[in-house]
Amino acid sequence: xxxxxxxxxxxxxxxxxxxxxxxEGRHKSALLPVLHVAQAEFDGWLSPEVMDYVASILxxxxxxxxxxxxxxxxxxxQPVGKCLLEVCQTGPCMLNGADDLVAHFExxxxxxxxxxxxxxxxxxxxxxxxxxxGTAPMxxxxxxxxxxxxxxxxxxxxxxxxxxxxxxxxx
Amino acid sequence: xxxKLLLEHVNVPGIETLEVYRKMGGYSAAEKALKTMAPDDIxxxxxxxxxxxxxxxxxxAGMKWSFIDKKSEKPRYLVCNADESEPGTFKDRxxxxxxxxxxxxxxxxxxxxxxxxTSYIYIRGEYFYVLRILEKAIEEAYAAxxxxxxxxxxxxxxxxxxxxxxxxxxxxxxxxxxxxxxxxRGNPRMKPPFPAISGLYASPTVxxxxxxxxxxxxxxxxxxxxxAKIGIGRSTGTKLISASGHINKPGTYEIELGxxxxxxxxxxxxxxxxxxxxxxxALIAGGSSVPILPAHLxxxxxxxxxxxxxxxxxxEGGFVSGTMLGSGGFIVMDDSTCIVRHTWTLARFYHHESCxxxxxxxxxxxxxxKVLHRIEHGHGTMKDIDLLVDIAKKIEGNTICPLxxxxxxxxxxxxxxxxxxxxxxVKNPDKIQDPKxxxxxxxxxxxxxxxxxxx
Numbered sequence: 001x002x003x004x005x006x007x008x009x010x011x012x013x014x015x016x017x018x019x020x021x022x023x024e025g026r027h028k029s030a031l032l033p034v035l036h037v038a039q040a041e042f043d044g045w046l047s048p049e050v051m052d053y054v055a056s057i058l059x060x061x062x063x064x065x066x067x068x069x070x071x072x073x074x075x076x077x078q079p080v081g082k083c084l085l086e087v088c089q090t091g092p093c094m095l096n097g098a099d100d101l102v103a104h105f106e107x108x109x110x111x112x113x114x115x116x117x118x119x120x121x122x123x124x125x126x127x128x129x130x131x132x133x134g135t136a137p138m139x140x141x142x143x144x145x146x147x148x149x150x151x152x153x154x155x156x157x158x159x160x161x162x163x164x165x166x167x168x169x170x171x
Numbered sequence: 172x173x174x175k176l177l178l179e180h181v182n183v184p185g186i187e188t189l190e191v192y193r194k195m196g197g198y199s200a201a202e203k204a205l206k207t208m209a210p211d212d213i214x215x216x217x218x219x220x221x222x223x224x225x226x227x228x229x230x231x232a233g234m235k236w237s238f239i240d241k242k243s244e245k246p247r248y249l250v251c252n253a254d255e256s257e258p259g260t261f262k263d264r265x266x267x268x269x270x271x272x273x274x275x276x277x278x279x280x281x282x283x284x285x286x287x288x289t290s291y292i293y294i295r296g297e298y299f300y301v302l303r304i305l306e307k308a309i310e311e312a313y314a315a316x317x318x319x320x321x322x323x324x325x326x327x328x329x330x331x332x333x334x335x336x337x338x339x340x341x342x343x344x345x346x347x348x349x350x351x352x353x354x355x356r357g358n359p360r361m362k363p364p365f366p367a368i369s370g371l372y373a374s375p376t377v378x379x380x381x382x383x384x385x386x387x388x389x390x391x392x393x394x395x396x397x398x399a400k401i402g403i404g405r406s407t408g409t410k411l412i413s414a415s416g417h418i419n420k421p422g423t424y425e426i427e428l429g430x431x432x433x434x435x436x437x438x439x440x441x442x443x444x445x446x447x448x449x450x451x452x453a454l455i456a457g458g459s460s461v462p463i464l465p466a467h468l469x470x471x472x473x474x475x476x477x478x479x480x481x482x483x484x485x486x487e488g489g490f491v492s493g494t495m496l497g498s499g500g501f502i503v504m505d506d507s508t509c510i511v512r513h514t515w516t517l518a519r520f521y522h523h524e525s526c527x528x529x530x531x532x533x534x535x536x537x538x539x540x541k542v543l544h545r546i547e548h549g550h551g552t553m554k555d556i557d558l559l560v561d562i563a564k565k566i567e568g569n570t571i572c573p574l575x576x577x578x579x580x581x582x583x584x585x586x587x588x589x590x591x592x593x594x595x596x597v598k599n600p601d602k603i604q605d606p607k608x609x610x611x612x613x614x615x616x617x618x619x620x621x622x623x624x625x626x
Contacts, residue, residue: 021332021334023246023289023372026353026372028353028354028355029334029352029353029354030354031354031355032296032334032335032336032337032351032354033334033335035337036296036335036337058354060354064354064355067355067356068337068354068355068356071337071339071356071357071526072296072336072337072338072339072357073337073338073339073523074296074297074337074338075337075338089516089519090258090459090516090517090519090520091258091259091455091459091502091513091516091517091520092258092259092415092416092502094512094513094516095415095416095417095502095504095508095513096415096416096417099606099607127338128258128340128519128520128523128524129256129257129258129259129340129459129520130297131255131256131260131261131264131295131297131298132261133258133259133260133261133413133415133416133421133500133502134261134413134414134415134421134422134423135421136415136421140297143299143300143303144300145300170296170299171299171335
């Protein structure tokens with residue numbers, strides 16, 4: 001059974017505070033921040049039902065939510081593992097070993113990029129430049145940047161995430 | 172040691188807090204501006220300073236401000252572009268993370284100059300942890316009467332909010348950023364009208380980069396004339412450079428514009444030379460969108476002049492033998508680098524980030540990525556190299572926003588300067604199977620650059 005798609009009263013207060021940041025009638029501006037809140041609240045991804053709920057909260061058409069959610073790379077439109085590992089692969093990270101890092105994760109987790117481990121713990125994703133070029137290679141997991149990675153640090157990170165057993169979230 | 176303004180106090184413990192920031196002289200520009208200056212005086216000082224947009228385009232900031240429609244009865248907005256996403260660029264992140272109040276003070280002074288009552292900082296979605304730092308600092312500023320109603324006891328009131336993005340490079344383009352801030356897809360708008368006339372919510376709006384806005388309090392403090400004395404010619408002031416790649420000391424550095432490229436790369440004060448004592452092969456000086464330079468054009472221009480870190484010197488020689496200062500994303504490559512592979516990662520980046528509005532960019536970036544993938548993985552033909560040049564030409568100048576140009580230039584310049592290396596990939600598919608094919612045996616060009624091309 002999936003849980004009912006309703007924000008808790010505390011979350012609703014956060015959302016209303018976000019909406020108040022914009023001039024009268026411009027509440028649609030809150031869409032991106034609210035989608036982040038929704039994604040964090042509902043298991044790390046935006047199902048059609050969640051997007052419809054966000055549309056109802058902001059009093060806009062569902063299509064206005066779909067078109068935005070599908071445009072931005074941080075919104076997941078499919079379920080993801082508990083911890084989403086986003087490894088940067090653009091130029092500067094590539095120069096400092098991003099290829100090796102991705103290969104290491106693929107081997108260690110026994111999955112390919114874009115896949116989730118059988119236990120649902122990790123999803124491996126490659127992403128484009130995260131603005132961490134001086135501390136390459138790196139990955140983002142939730143709001144945390146893990147920088148200057150090598151195989152050893154990567155393994156330690158996986159171990160830590162497994163022990164904590166918490167869903168990664170941006171907010 | 173060059174003069175430091177933006178990062179002068181970056182190593183002071185606790186500088187991220189309001190208390191320490193104020194102790195180090197912070198918010199004195201806000202006091203001076205709001206209590207002793209008229210809004211237009213501030214714009215005048217910014218004009219005199221010669222400050223140019225630090226996001227990449229280098230457009231004079233004071234002039235941009237002066238375009239704002241003052242006759243309009245609609246509210247005016249200042250929007251800070253903190254959507255730092257240009258590969259190789261991480262300077263704004265560093266500044267916001269270390270000294271968040273410097274941006275907030277800049278927003279107060281700049282908003283006052285422009286007559287904005289509500290301002291937004293649009294930050295890229297991936298920088299969520301920086302958002303938290305900024306929000307904490309904003310909270311402190313509100314509590315101290317530096318934001319909100321009647322700032323510092325004056326008539327001026329300002330509300331400041333941070334807006335989070337969703338992961339899209341294109342939102343660094345100012346009109347795409349405004350679309351995104353309105354809760355839409357980040358599709359750039361046709362210009363004109365420019366944001367100064369019709370920007371956020373169709374109101375007069377100025378969009379400035381983080382570093383540009385953070386420079387304003389310093390200009391107010393020391394005056395525009397004094398600021399203009401730093402640097403050389405039309406490249407005034409200091410600039411943050413984020414250095415990455417094969418160097419000993421990657422990181423964000425503040426330089427006086429006019430420093431030599433050679434000193435920046437090799438001095439221990441900055442990059443500290445090439446890692447592992449290897450040979451310098453190539454440089455992308457201003458973020459991934461600017462043309463790549465081969466070794467012989469990095470520290471000297473084609474005419475043999477020392478290359479300087481200025482807007483003018485870096486672009487000396489045009490696109491034939493020069494590049495651009497851009498965002499200050501300084502990517503250094505040693506002789507283990509495969510230019511084809513690096514260019515392919517950039518092509519993949521632009522393909523991923525194209526918003527899809529304009530066919531030449533939407534389709535062309537995808538073709539370039541595929542063709543480069545083919546060459547890098549040993550399936551390319553000689554014709555593919557010319558095909559890439561042809562596609563790049565057909566994208567350039569044919570799109571609503573500059574992302575098309577930004578996608579075309581790195582590829583066109585890589586082929587211009589490293590064509591032989593592309594040909595090597597076509598001729599020797601068996602020698603490039605290992606992704607690190609030039610690591611143990613660097614590629615050696617047979618062309619001698621005795622007479623470099625002159626524009």
